[in-house]
Amino acid sequence: MRALFLGLVTLLSVQVAVAQDGVISVESPFDVSTTLDKLTTVLESKGMTVFARIDHSANAQKADLELRPTQVLIFGNPKIGTPLMNCAQSMALDLPQKMLAWQDEAGNTHLGWNDPAYLQARHNIEGCDEVLQKVGNALGSFAKAATSE
Template identity: 45%
Template sequence: MAVPGLTTIKSNHPPEATMSRLEAAVKAKGLTVFARIDHAEGASAAGLSLRPTELLIFGNAKGGTPLMQAMQTIGIDLPLKALVWQDASGETRLSWNDPAWLATRHGVSGEEAVAGRLAALLEELARSATT
């Protein structure tokens, strides 16, 4: 199922390894990891089941601030986020929001280069985590 503005790729690794590889790649780029949220663990604590689903929230002010200077509401979608999850067939997936789509969503104009750099960074991080 395609979701507008969301990029999803298959990982060659199980969910935990994919997330650990992603977190390591983020840190290697000098970015700050703000949170690692295990949704499946939260579901289990509530007596519910959920396939592996983990969210990583990360970034730095130099990357996102130009977009927020153009339109502060984009701050609801920043810092960057990536979701590692296991689909119904047991495959591991990695999903993230396309920065250009976020910019369009918030009516940001004139910051295409910033969105492009963020998109390239996310693609690089994703490839490091999944291959």
């Protein structure tokens, strides 16, 4: 019974998004590579283009430096990005979208992305609440799918 309870608590905690300093993150039960592999599959199935995957830890290793597993996936779709840039062209600084998977010092994997509310404030966007809400919902949905077993 205790194992069932702990399993349920763990499962629920995976799906809770935490926003801090403009970054929303969720825990993933998978390692960094698997999390981004799953995210890639989800994004491509939703019509997103994956532009790049940057493995910062591999790049650090090439420079004889150490970094826990840390990878960024860069993706987008002009049907989503263009309305954001029409709200504020400076949004192009933060587009295409990015999601970061990293392993913390305790060995837990996290998946994070920019909070659309943070981007709204950063770019002084007014009157585009619906577009930002849709983007926020989509990013949350992508993250949930990538971190679900």
